[in-house]
Amino acid sequence: MSVIALGTMAFDAIETPFGKIDKIVGGSATYVAYAASHLVKPILQISIVGEDFPKEEMEELKKRGVQLDGVEIVAGKKSFFWSGKYHLDMNTRDTLVTDLNVLADFDPVVPESYQGAEFLMLGNLMPGLQISVINQLRKRPKLIVLDTMNFWMETTLDDLKKALTLIDVLLINDSEARFLSGEFSLVKAAKIIMEMGPKYLIIKKGEHGALLFHENHVFFAPALPLEDVFDPTGAGDAFAGGFIGHIARTKDISFDNMKTGIIVGSAMASFCVEKFGPQRLKEITKQEIDVRLAEFVQLVNFDIDLV
Amino acid sequence: MSVIALGTMAFDAIETPFGKIDKIVGGSATYVAYAASHLVKPILQISIVGEDFPKEEMEELKKRGVQLDGVEIVAGKKSFFWSGKYHLDMNTRDTLVTDLNVLADFDPVVPESYQGAEFLMLGNLMPGLQISVINQLRKRPKLIVLDTMNFWMETTLDDLKKALTLIDVLLINDSEARFLSGEFSLVKAAKIIMEMGPKYLIIKKGEHGALLFHENHVFFAPALPLEDVFDPTGAGDAFAGGFIGHIARTKDISFDNMKTGIIVGSAMASFCVEKFGPQRLKEITKQEIDVRLAEFVQLVNFDIDLV
Numbered sequence: 001m002s003v004i005a006l007g008t009m010a011f012d013a014i015e016t017p018f019g020k021i022d023k024i025v026g027g028s029a030t031y032v033a034y035a036a037s038h039l040v041k042p043i044l045q046i047s048i049v050g051e052d053f054p055k056e057e058m059e060e061l062k063k064r065g066v067q068l069d070g071v072e073i074v075a076g077k078k079s080f081f082w083s084g085k086y087h088l089d090m091n092t093r094d095t096l097v098t099d100l101n102v103l104a105d106f107d108p109v110v111p112e113s114y115q116g117a118e119f120l121m122l123g124n125l126m127p128g129l130q131i132s133v134i135n136q137l138r139k140r141p142k143l144i145v146l147d148t149m150n151f152w153m154e155t156t157l158d159d160l161k162k163a164l165t166l167i168d169v170l171l172i173n174d175s176e177a178r179f180l181s182g183e184f185s186l187v188k189a190a191k192i193i194m195e196m197g198p199k200y201l202i203i204k205k206g207e208h209g210a211l212l213f214h215e216n217h218v219f220f221a222p223a224l225p226l227e228d229v230f231d232p233t234g235a236g237d238a239f240a241g242g243f244i245g246h247i248a249r250t251k252d253i254s255f256d257n258m259k260t261g262i263i264v265g266s267a268m269a270s271f272c273v274e275k276f277g278p279q280r281l282k283e284i285t286k287q288e289i290d291v292r293l294a295e296f297v298q299l300v301n302f303d304i305d306l307v
Numbered sequence: 308m309s310v311i312a313l314g315t316m317a318f319d320a321i322e323t324p325f326g327k328i329d330k331i332v333g334g335s336a337t338y339v340a341y342a343a344s345h346l347v348k349p350i351l352q353i354s355i356v357g358e359d360f361p362k363e364e365m366e367e368l369k370k371r372g373v374q375l376d377g378v379e380i381v382a383g384k385k386s387f388f389w390s391g392k393y394h395l396d397m398n399t400r401d402t403l404v405t406d407l408n409v410l411a412d413f414d415p416v417v418p419e420s421y422q423g424a425e426f427l428m429l430g431n432l433m434p435g436l437q438i439s440v441i442n443q444l445r446k447r448p449k450l451i452v453l454d455t456m457n458f459w460m461e462t463t464l465d466d467l468k469k470a471l472t473l474i475d476v477l478l479i480n481d482s483e484a485r486f487l488s489g490e491f492s493l494v495k496a497a498k499i500i501m502e503m504g505p506k507y508l509i510i511k512k513g514e515h516g517a518l519l520f521h522e523n524h525v526f527f528a529p530a531l532p533l534e535d536v537f538d539p540t541g542a543g544d545a546f547a548g549g550f551i552g553h554i555a556r557t558k559d560i561s562f563d564n565m566k567t568g569i570i571v572g573s574a575m576a577s578f579c580v581e582k583f584g585p586q587r588l589k590e591i592t593k594q595e596i597d598v599r600l601a602e603f604v605q606l607v608n609f610d611i612d613l614v
Contacts, residue, residue, distance in 0.1 A: 039614055088491065184395065187534045208515040211532060220529040220606045225518060227494045249614075259609040290613040299527045300607045302566040306597040307346055307556075 001040050003248045004114055004141070005032045006133050007123025007237070008103060009047040009071065013083035014276060016090070016231050024277035025057050027080065028123035028147065031234035033066045034281040035241025035268040036121070038289060040248040041065030044114045046133060048106045050078040060282070069111040074102045090229045091206050110136040118251070121244040122146040122167070123237060127159035134166050143253045145169040146198070147240045150176050164197035169258075171240055173204045186211065187218070200258060202243070204236055212262055214255050221262040222299055224270040224292070231276045235269040238281060242268030267292045308347050310555045311421055311448070312339045313440050314430025314544070315410060316354040316378065320390035321583060323397070323538050331584035332364050334387065335430035335454065338541035340373045341588040342548025342575040343428070345596060347555040348372030351421045353440060355413045357385040367589065376418040381409045397536045398513050417443040425558070428551040429453040429474070430544060434466035441473050450560045452476040453505070454547045457483050471504035476565075478547055480511045493518065494525070507565060509550070511543055519569055521562050528569040529606055531577040531599070538583045542576040545588060549575030574599045 007029030013022050029047045036043050043066040051073065058068060083097035108129055120141040122130040130146060144167040152160050153176065164170060170193065174186060180196075181189035190201050190213040201213040207229070209222040242265035243258075250257055267289060274280045314336030320329050336354045343350050350373045358380065365375060390404035415436055427448040429437040437453060451474040459467050460483065471477060477500065481493060487503075488496035497508050497520040508520040514536070516529040549572035550565075557564055574596060581587045 185534055185536075187532045205515065208512065209527075209529070218532050218606060219609070220516075220532070221609075222516070222527040222529065222607075225494045225525050225527070227492055229492075256610065260611055263609055263611060264614070286614055293611050293613065297611055299525060300529075302526070302528075302570055303563065304567055304570060304600050304604055306600065307571070307593055 001248050001251060002042050002044055002117040003036060003040060003119040003121055003244055004044045004046060004110070004117045004133070005029050005036065005121045005123060005241075005244075006046040006108060006130065007032055007125050008080050009049050009053060010080035010082060011052075012081075012233060012277065013097070014231055014233050015085040017086065017088050018228065018230050019276070021276045025054065026082065026234060026277055028125065028237045031237030031272065031278055031281065032121055032123050032241035032244070033061055034064070034278045035238040035272070036245035036248070037064040037066055038268075038284065038286070039242070039245030039264070042067050044070060044117055046070035046108050046110065046114070048072045048074065048102045048108070050102045051075050053079045067113075069113055070109070072106075072109075077102045084233070086232065090232050093232075108133055115139070118142045119244055119248045120144045121240060122163075123240065124149050127152050127156050127163045131159065131163050131166065134163075142251075143168050143247060145171060145240065145244055147171040147236065148176075150179055153180055161196060167198055168253075169200040169202060170198040171202045171204065171236070171243075173206070173236070177201075177203045190218075200255075202262065204239060206232070210239070210262055210266060212258055214258075217255060219255075219259045219262065221259070221266050222296070223266060224295060224299065226270065226273065229273045232273050233276075234278060235272045238272035239265035239269040242266070263293065263296050267296060308555050308558060309349055309351055309424040310343060310347060310426040310428055310551055311351045311353060311377075311417070311424045311440070312336050312343065312428045312430060312548075312551075313353040313415060313437065314339055314432050315387050316356050316360060317387035317389060318359075319388070319540060319584065320404070321538055321540050322392040324393065324395055325535065325537050326583070328583045332361065333389065333541060333584055335432065335544045338544030338579065338585055338588065339428055339430050339548035339551070340368055341371070341585045342545040342579070343552035343555070344371040344373055345575075345591065345593070346549070346552030346571070349374050351377060351424055353377035353415050353417065353421070355379045355381065355409045355415070357409045358382050360386045374420075376420055377415070379413075379416075384409045391540070393539065397539050400539075415440055422446070425449045426551055426555045427451045428547060429470075430547065431456050434459050434463050434470045438466065438470050438473065441470075450475050450554060452478060452547065452551055454478040454543065455483070457486055460487055468503060474505055475560075476507040476509060477505040478509045478511065478543070478550075480513070480543070484508075484510045497525075507562075509569065511546060513539070517546070517569055517573060519562075519565055521565075524562060526562075526566045526569065528566070528573050529603070530573060531602060531606065533577065533580065536580045539580050540583075541585060542579045545579035546572035546576040549573070570600065570603050574603060
């Protein structure tokens with residue numbers, strides 16, 4: 001049931017209408033690992049950090065079943081740093097600083113001990129590196145999920161398009177789906193994007209939930225209506241971690257089970273936004289997760305009879 | 308099972324990215340009646356028109372079980388006219404023309420034959436007129452639903468606040484909920500608005516679905532993902548008609564049955580946007596409605612087990 005998770009491990013500085021934090025651990029692979037580790041073990045992490053990345057964070061991850069053989073620690077260098085400020089609606093943000101640091105020279109190597117992993121989560125990162133990890137795996141995983149963002153569509157579209165031909169599930173948000181397809185209608189956009197390679201497409205719509213497309217089927221998962229979204233950073237990665245964690249735990253890659261995976265992902269995202277950084281993902285218990293999943297059932301459950 | 312429907316009957320001129328129409332029948336009560344008449348009869352219409360309103364439209368409504376005793380026809384005057392242009396995203400529109408015409412002097416009179424109606428749908432209209440109709444009913448209906456819009460919040464807030472103390476269910480969209488409550492979070496907004504009077508609040512989010520709030524409960528209904536939204540005009544009224552039609556048909560005003568009512572309303576709205584004006588609402592068959600309701604079940608249905 002092992003899951004390889006590729007992505008960044010980083011420091012973030014975040015400003016939201018609710019507060020400000022100058023330095024907190026972040027990065028796509030960090031969020032994926034914390035979310036997925038509630039569902040499945042081991043998580044086989046592939047990332048890169050500088051010598052400044054906290055030892056305690058590494059220990060915390062290990063305790064949760066996250067293996068770090070694939071995490072390169074570069075002496076004398078700093079970890080990737082991102083700083084951003086959210087607008088009042090929390091759906092848009094400005095990037096203030098992006099210091100690539102160690103990420104500039106990242107050339108991921110899949111450790112021998114990771115070979116044979118059944119599931120691969122390619123967290124948001126340069127598409128060329130996502131391709132490199134796929135190519136290093138001698139046996140194709142049962143399911144390859146790729147998360148990406150508008151930045152890679154604008155700067156490395158050819159690499160991204162190549163990556164799309166190699167994967168099963170693509171995770172993007174609504175504006176990215178529109179950008180990538182050139183279509184405003186998400187239904188039309190989904191058809192075009194699935195022709196680019198992925199058999200499954202998940203379009204995240206933030207507070208408006210997420211859509212799963214496959215052939216002519218569509219599934220809609222709501223976001224949990226929350227009183228406050230404290231910090232949206234990492235919500236998409238937590239969603240990805242919850243999704244791949246559920247799929248790996250159940251070893252079932254059917255469309256119906258992906259629906260449930262999206263609900264689990266939405267639950268993880270709903271926890272993630274409650275506090276700064278990955279803090280809330282570290283605190284939550286199995287019981288809290290179960291209660292939240294039951295809330296999702298309540299949220300969308302209805303009886304219907306024909307007219 | 309009778310439903311009183313108050314609202315406008317009008318002409319619209321509509322421009323969307325897909326086309327343009329100079330004159331088509333519209334108005335909140337027209338859409339409500341066409342949608343609700345698929346579910347329940349009679350609909351007891353209260354409205355006002357000029358002598359220009361088509362006789363054929365009146366006959367069409369009557370054939371569907373819509374009683375028109377409460378529709379005043381003013382000789383020598385014109386019907387209410389609205390003209391609007393939708394932006395590319397179809398979520399925002401500019402009002403180009405509003406000619407009140409007969410609506411300027413509308414003073415609705417509830418016909419004696421309407422007394423004793425069990426359900427009251429107060430379509431989007433001046434709040435003072437909505438209150439007047441409530442006050443004319445000698446026996447309070449089992450359920451009073453009120454639809455309104457930002458214009459009345461900005462121009463006649465005192466009347467609207469009074470109306471809110473008299474009703475059971477309020478229907479507004481997300482930006483109106485934020486405006487009315489002064490809260491950005493829809494969960495917080497809902498609490499504040501329910502304290503103003505309505506025990507149930509439905510927040511419509513267009514292509515992002517709708518939320519139903521009651522005490523500490525919340526239900527989420529998705530919008531059907533559509534390839535094209537041809538013309539959103541009347542979608543909110545069709546939603547209202549489907550909702551009240553379902554409630555009246557089943558005579559069940561429980562929270563659980565309101566959930567189903569919202570799905571039926573969403574189905575009616577999804578038909579409405581497929582063609583200009585109320586055209587599609589006139590064409591649809593019971594079988595088409597049933598097929599669409601089944602699509603909603605498919606859209607949100609998932610299995611969950613605990614982690």
